[in-house]
């Protein structure tokens with residue numbers, strides 16, 4: 001048993017600033033091709049199956065006319081679905097059905113396969129109290145669920161990340177698609193970022209990781225410093241994963257949060273970079289059961305129980 005390829009849940013697509021009014025953006029969720037566009041007047045983002053319902057033109061070649069996307073070949077027009085067929089009185093019901101939901105929050109565009117949206121993971125502080133910074137996408141040659149399960153691999157915290165558990169990991173399952181792990185660690189490494197974290201935290205780092213479908217939220221307290229990381233793991237066409245991070249820190253009146261969020265990005269990246277080479281090319285055995293680490297074992301079983309998105313195209 002393995003986790004499904006695409007889950008009916010939220011995925012981070014891109015920073016909002018990457019899609020200007022009147023522009024399109026091609027997007028891929030596993031083997032599902034999508035196109036996103038932003039209306040010229042209302043600035044609302046829509047997501048559609050990428051190929052025109054008529055003759056299958058890739059709608060990324062379309063033109064945004066007003067708040068609709070117009071296919072270049074015979075000028076069918078789309079919003080969440082087809083809304084107008086040139087020279088036809090009405091659009092057939094089958095073409096009027098939307099396939100995706102879109103939301104903008106934290107300065108990012110989120111896409112949800114299926115039109116019954118599930119809950120978007122949220123940071124503990126209210127949005128207006130946080131400063132956000134999007135990060136660069138990283139592509140890895142491994143299934144999407146491996147870096148996600150890795151976040152719950154308590155054994156590798158010591159061997160790869162040079163952190164020692166101070167408390168036993170505490171796991172809860174608050175909602176059907178969500179599980180949460182809390183623990184505290186000390187730093188046993190000696191690299192520049194290990195030393196920085198040791199100094200910042202008085203060598204006691206509290207971590208809470210929330211996994212909702214294929215999104216991870218990491219909230220960490222190191223002394224008086226709080227930092228936040230949201231990561232979306234998107235399956236790539238024909239295997240592999242695209243990892244898109246978003247960093248956040250509490251806003252400060254002094255404006256120092258601009259420097260702080262960059263420092264948080266540098267520290268999170270230095271921590272995560274250690275996973276890149278061990279996870280490249282990794283394939284979990286089938287079945288994968290881990291009798292040595294109850295946390296990753298429970299996390300993986302949870303991922304295997306996630307519902308699969310059934311595309312009805």
Ligand code: FES
Pocket residue numbers: 052053054055056057071072073074075076
């Ligand atoms: S192929 Fe798009 S309108 Fe004909």
Ligand SMILES: [Fe+2]
Pocket residue numbers: 150151156160161272275
């Ligand atoms: Fe890791």
